[in-house]
Amino acid sequence: MLDIESIDVYYGKFQALFDLNMRIGEQETVITVGPNGAGKSTLLKAISGLQPAKRGKITFMGQPIEKFPPHKIVELGLVYVPESGRVFPNLTVIENLKIGSYTRRARVHFKPSLEEVFDLFPRLAEREKQIAETLSGGERQMLAVARSLMARPKLILLDEPSMGLAPLIVSQLFKFISAIKKGGYSILMVEQNVVKALKLCDRAYLLELGTVKLEGNREFFGKEEYIRQSYLGV
Amino acid sequence: MKRLSFLFVIGLIALFPVVHPSPYTLHIATLIFIWAFIATAWSYMGRFELISLGHGAFLGIGAYTAGLLFNNAGVSPWVGMILGALIAAGLAGIIGFACFRFGVIGDYFALLTLALGEITTLVLVAFREHTGGSLGFTLNKVEPSLWALKFTNKVSFYYVSLAFLLAAWFLWIVIDRSKMQKGLRAIGEDEIAASTLGVRIVRYKLYIYMISASVTSMGGVLYAWYISYINPHTLSGVGPSLDIAFKSILGGMFNLLGPAIGSALIVILEEYVRVVYGAKFVGISQIAYGMVLVLLIMFLPRGIYGSLSALFKKMSGLSDRK
Amino acid sequence: MTVLILNALVNGILLGGVLALLAFGMNLIFGVVKVIHMAYGQSVMLGMYVIYTLTEIYNVPLISSCLIAVIAMTLLGGLMHLLVVQKLLTANRLNQLLALAGLIIVYENFAQVIWGADLRGIPVFLPVFNIGEVFIKTSNLIAFIGSLVVLGLLYFFLHKTYIGLAIRATAQDVECARLMGINPKKIYLTTMMVGSAMTGVIAAFFTPIYSVHPHFGGSFTMMAFIIVVLGGMGNLMGGFIGAFVIGIVTSLTGALASIEAAEIVALIIFVLVVLIRPQGLMGGKQTR
Secondary structure, X not given: OEEEEEEEEEEOOXXXXXXXXXXXXXXXXXXXXXXXXXXXXXXXXXXXXXXXXXXXXXXXXXXXXXXXXXXXXXXXXXXXXXXXXXXOOOOEHHHHHHHHOOOHHHHXXXXXXXXXXXXXXXXXXXXXXXEHXXXXXXXXXXXXXXXXXXXXXXXXXXXXXXXXXXXXXXHHHHHHHHHHHHOOOEEEEEOOOHHHHHHHOOEEEEEEOOEEEEEEXXXXXXXXXXXXXXXOOO | OHHHHHHHHHHHHHHHHHHOOOHHHHHHXXXXXXXXXXXXXXXXHHOOOOOOOOOHHHHHHHHHHHHHHHHHHXXXXXHHHHHHXXXXXXXXXXXXXXXXXXXXXXXXXXXXHXXXXXXXXXXXXXXXXXXXXXXXXXXXXXXXXXXXXXXXXXXXXXXXXXXXXXXXXXXXXHHHHOHXXXXXXXXXXXXXXXXXXXXXXXXXXXXXXXXXXXXXXXXXXXXXXXXXXXXXXXXXXXXXXXXXXXXXXXXXXXXXXXXXXXXXXXXXXHHHHHHHHOHHHHHHHHHHHHHHHHHHHHHXXXXXXXXXXXXXXXXXXXXXXX | OHHHHHHHHHHHHHHHHHHHHHHHHHHHHHHHHOOOOOOXXXXXXXXXXXXXXXXXXXXXXXXXXXXXXXXXXXXXXXXXXXXXXXXXXXXXXXXXXXXXXXXXXXHHHHHHHHHOOOOEOOOOOOOEEEEOOEEXXXXXXXXXXXXXXXXXXXXXXXXXXHHHHHHHHHHHOHHHHHOOOOOHHHHHHHHHHHHHHHHHHHHHHHOOOOOEOOOHHHHHHHHHHHHHHHHOOOOHHHHHHHHHHHHHHHHHHHHHOOHHHHHHHHHHHHHHHHHHOOOOOOOOOOOX
């Protein structure tokens, strides 16, 4: 579904990703873990078009998207949920959700999408008319994820969804992501919380200093000595 | 080497009237000198990212102070010039203090100076019994003399305005060598960092604002005396304020010669179109002028001279510093 | 005396309605495209000239002229955006200010060349009626009611349509808006055109009230600044309130002192706001 071939991504003169390769298949949940500054967020920004790759190819559903502007990529069904529960602060919950289904493709399905989302996130339904700015951190993150569903995505990019949230909320959040996964969506998730993320995923990549250090399926990752020592605290 | 060639060119300019005393050329040159003087004064501030869109107010203060004193009390414009400069500096001091103390910078500062320029014009118009309102007034006719800044021929004003321009350049160089210049550059680049390093932000900004204001007001006197007529819309307010900014930016406000070059180009451009299309179509020249300005700001934000000199520096491998 | 004040108050409120439209347009453009439209009043001026030319010279019925003017101004706004504003979006604020100020020169001189410097007006005779001792010009009343209607329509547009929602989202977070599938370039163009369309509408309301001349726009551009800064730049509600404040203040000062005094008072309010509370009445954090 998503094929990343040898991309180099720069911030100005500073190179963040080096010759990176990655693959996401249909209905797969893939996680990318690694230390701070490894380039995890950069990877998602590159895929979504916000920080385009200088070199390399990115193919989504057969289309070469490495040079596409972000809004075009969204229209194809590739939706990026940035970190820190980034919602539109002065719009209400329902307005945020509505703008999530802005694309032609998604707009037609607004009502059913909304129902789906409210089923998954009843808390949001309660706070329908509330201004997004006044939601708690956890609720904002939920809204951000819910909003991505409104776009009827084929692949969802999640950027450190658990960051800055209390452990209880994080558990809730991962339950939701699990539910989304069951709904048949493909997910590429970048996470610091390796323990929880590993439980959810099908496959995983370890990113360090801008390159892929390790890749494999869930079992392999869980057993790898290096991972267990550095990231699982074993 | 550079200094020698500079002096050589100045020498040529100075000798020019002796060689070729055509009144028309002298007229254009004088206008260029006067506006170059005013634009350079504006750039004292502009080069440090302190953009004032209200310098017309200072032109007006200079012109009206000297003009009213001259017409009503026979006071010499030289004295009037000094008084006007003091008042301008005073006004700049008050505005500057209020702004810099309250941290008004950037475009808020620019808009504020715009408003103040407008207020000055309105006030000048409002006191119409004394100032002649929207129509302004003409200077009294007197016997020609240096004291009254009135002459029988164009050559004298040519030299007077050239002298003023050279003085403005000299002042620029003096400022450039001063401690204040380094402080202001630091402020221009990163104000917060500068303040933590102990750079006296408010004081330096205030000084440069007051200097710029007082020199500009002298330019107002020069111009008023050259055309013998003082009008609140040509010598104060939004029009001249923007005009000054444009002349400086067009030529490149970060360089010594930039404002002069910008002024020269604009004066010549306006004259050219006026001559070619006749006075009726002066509007067209202004339209073209406006469009050229817009295009220049869009594509050459450092002005013609600034961009050219940056280009030369790049080509010769030197670093590009403001 | 009270009659004078009452009349000034009422007229100030009526004026406030149109000023609210003026402020709305500027705020919309500033909030979304993040540029200050320096030539807004001058655009209104051009709109009035269009109406004048169509009505007086080509004998087009007034209402049609007004509609054509709105369309013309919308197109001009779009053109201005594509040719000038778009390239300035990445420039620093000063260059934006100056380039758009350059447009003031272009517009004003364009008007002067084509229509000359004399006042041009359309003789529209609308009755003046009175409620008790307060005299109200119908032209002012129409402008007031019309402005409120237009503002209502704009509110509906911004809150109930997808594109209106997209405009509001873009104003709050452009990058995030991109991730919703919104093309910011389209939004900027649309916003500029909507803002410019409003100058046509304002021109239509002004036509029965004022005569136009090439420098007509100047004081209205200044007035728009003052209101917008007073209310909080980019804040639509603030602009609405600010418009009425300024409308009433200038009307009262004009009646009690003089028109110039009114302008000076408005400018002083501007200066004070910038110095003391630059985020305006309704602005949130200080964004100096």
